[in-house]
Amino acid sequence: MKVRKAVLPVAGLGTRFLPATKAMPKEMLPLLDKPLIQYVVEEAVASGIEQIIFVTGRTKRSIEDHFDKDYRLETQLEESGKNDLLKMVQDITDMVEIAYVRQKEALGLGHAILTAKNLVGNEPFAVMLGDDIIRTPKVPGIGQLLEKFERYQASVLAVEQVPMSQISSYGCIDAKEIAPRTFQVSDMVEKPPVDEAPSDLAIIGRYVLTPAIFPVLEKTPPGRGGEIQLTDAIKALGQSEGIYGYLFEGKRYDCGDKLEYLKATAELALLHDEFGPPLREFLRTLLR
Known part of the structure; x- marks a missing residue:
């Protein structure tokens, strides 16, 4: 099975960045000269992903506009002889095939992934969260997980070692190391107290999932806050197929x-x- 598609959930309200995000999606906040979401899309494309599926919500139109063709802007740049800027704008539009589906209710990350079910179809897919920007020396972040998926043909989660004093802010895994940086997951705990955390390996915003996650998500009851938690569904999926964790190489910036x-x-x-x-x-x- 080859991973061709990546789901990018961008329907959240971005309340931690208010008032900046009152009228602008958090994913469009600039990091130097590019919006956050462009870094994530470029990571996917560099890893061989062929289609991006954005799960959007209200007030997210500017994300669609950013990756759409802007004839007026391109004409102005061409007439002004600003060919470098013209190419930059055209490259954003042409870098990958993009599809959109709207999450009509804020029912959690698991629900957002389930919303993309018909566009993903019966094939494995990546999930990439726009909060996490990953800088790596060689292979892009999601590309490292794709390599592990090809090896094990099972769901793979990106994990990062964090100080135990911070583990209660993350979901973490209980796992056995079976190869360098690679773990077979036996359990997952969402935001555990420090004294109950099974490890210091925190789950971060990169996943490769098999399509078997969809029927599991459909049966997953709402958890904390009335939301369908992706972690709960992956944990349940682990009862019928293997789940692996990979301690990715590189640095993550939590831009949320x-x-x-x-x-x-x-x-x-x-x-x-x-x-x-x-x-x-x-x-x-x-x-x-």
Whole structure:
């Protein structure tokens, strides 16, 4: 089975970034010169994904517009001789096939994935959350999980080691390491107290799932907050087929948190060929 599609749930309200997200989707917040969601789409494309399925909601139209063709803008850029900018805009439109489906009720991540069922069909697929921006030395984040899926032909979750003092903010896995950085998952616990956490391996926003998750999601009762939890469904799926965790190589930026978003902006700017040197010098003047 080959993974051709990725589901990107973007229907959330982004309340942690209010008032900035009152009229603008959180996924469109800029990280340097690109919106957050473009980094995620580019990661998918670099990993060989052929179709992106956005699960959207109200106020998310600007995401569709960003990846759509803008004839007026392209004409202006062409007439102005701004060919580099023209190519940049056209590349955004042409990078991948995109489909959209609307999540009409805010019933959780599991419900958002279930909403994409008809577009995914009976094939394995990736799930990528726009909050997590992943920088890797070689293979993109979701690409690392795709390699593990090809090896095991079973669902794979990206995990990250976090300090135990922070584990109660994540879902985490109880698992046995079966190969370097690769774990066979026996249980999953959502936001456990520190003294009840089975490990320091937190589940982050990258998954590769088999289509068997859909009938499980249909039977998964609402959990905390009346939402259908994806973690609950994956845990139930593990009763009938294997679930694996992979400790991805690279660095994750949690851009759903204001401070972490600022850190990501600063760090990526310092690594940027154009912005890095002058920004580094500016920061030195602040620290004198």
